[in-house]
Amino acid sequence: MEAQEFKARIFTPASFYKHLKIFVASFSDFRKARKNGNVSKAFSEKIMLAVTEVNGCRYCNYVHTKNAIDAGTSEDEIKMLLNGELGELDNDESVALMFAQHYADTEGNPDKETYSAFVEHYGEQKAADILAMIKVIMVANIHGISLDAFVSRFKNQKMKGSKLGNELGIALGVLVLLPAAIIKVWFEKTFKNNTNENQNKLKTPII
Template identity: 45%
Template sequence: MKMVAKKHYSIREIYRITYDAARTRRFMAGTNLGRDKQFTERIMLAVTEVNGCELCSYAHTRFALEAGLSDAEIRSLLGGLSEGVPDHQIPAIAFAQHYADTGGHPDSAAWQNILDVYGEDEALSVLAAARIMMWGNAVGIPLSSLRSRLKGAADPGSGLGYEVATILGSTVVTPFALLQALVSVKRRAAVAPAASKDVVAGR
């Protein structure tokens, strides 16, 4: 079934999403989530379902199958459900969906719940996975829309001007977002979601 884009991010939003993903990525290293490819792909598919990135759904369906997820579970996750997801991973999936649904600004209670359930290290790895997939979706949606347009099936929620401008614009702003993220890491800036009151300090 063809996935339809549910969100269309601006260049300014893509800059922020790129910045957040880049400065948080390191927290996946050495954690249970970082070692568990199935867990990672569940989060990626959950975020992709919320945003509706067709190219990402294709890619991560393949990655999920390679990681050992069943066809039924993949269809469930791409349908916004969590059938087949291990109980201990459901809070992370729900948070990832909420993170994407709020455009990367989850409420403080949702973030605090992840901290309470998983502890700081694992919570940050869940946040990192969600942010990485948000970046993939944000840049992948205009690419998906343009690809569909060239095939004669234009995205009704998109326009050629948006697609071209966003693809080119994201290419321009990405190096600056990555540079800002590097500076942020060096300065040990906070990395928790902006809406959270309980900010976890960067390390």
Template identity: 40%
Template structure:
């Protein structure tokens, strides 16, 4: 499947979803990630998700969001998990031909999740639950939301350091980068918010 076909299936324009996340969006990305990250670790411990599976999901999300620093970090982790250079290169180019058949639905959902800026359709989520079962589906969601945290903040940091090297990200501005860095002070509030939501059993996805 080439990148043009992939975007046709996702029913979006190729650049949609690559706009920078606002401080407000980043707060909710962090909140959702904190609430579901544990399911990724649990699924990995129960061997429902292999390291390769998790890295494919994370590379798929990173490709949509266009995070340079995350691409570098997860390329290294993907290689360590046993993925080939060619598959990693394809994933970061939006080509999923090398993805095992039983993982394709999860990878496409990961792309959809990032495309919709963390607001997937209820039908797409239900399909993941139907295919993989609730435990594995929650692990997939936890993997997606974990890398969404990295992408949201990683893009700002990447843009800032590239600016210092006279290679500014055309999507970004110095004001945006500084506001995102300062926005990190909201993370303790987000963690408390997540813990309270767990305490009151608020659904992890609507």
């Protein structure tokens, strides 16, 4: 029986580690975003689906489609999101959704002009809340795609262009990469804080 193929974006352990560090560094922003109410549950799920549409994670697609429906998102809105059709959605939300797709499409390297317009539209705090959610779903997408690709190999359904080494490096490598990312971010923040403190001491006049 000929193996079937499905498509999704291809990621490497290196790119996964990059997004893990971004996620870890902004995890406190994500927790604040969940509590402050700037982004509703329905809006949050739409953001997750916008990113997932670009990356092609089947697991995340299923979970966040269900969550979006439970949060009151209409089936028509969900269909447009999954088809990448954002023009007919709520204008205020569509700015975030288009930015979410752009962020995913550029693998976390949005254009400065696009990012500036995004922040100007929502203000710094709400833009930070939305961005924190985008960063979370990027990590979930990458891990979900790799796990799906690895499991699907045993179902005679290979992911087009995917390599076993990358699948294992991400799907199982998270057990090593996540702690490594946490330690790396902690050291970077600690070093930065120490450097800032030393600079402030040097600037303080001696009386």
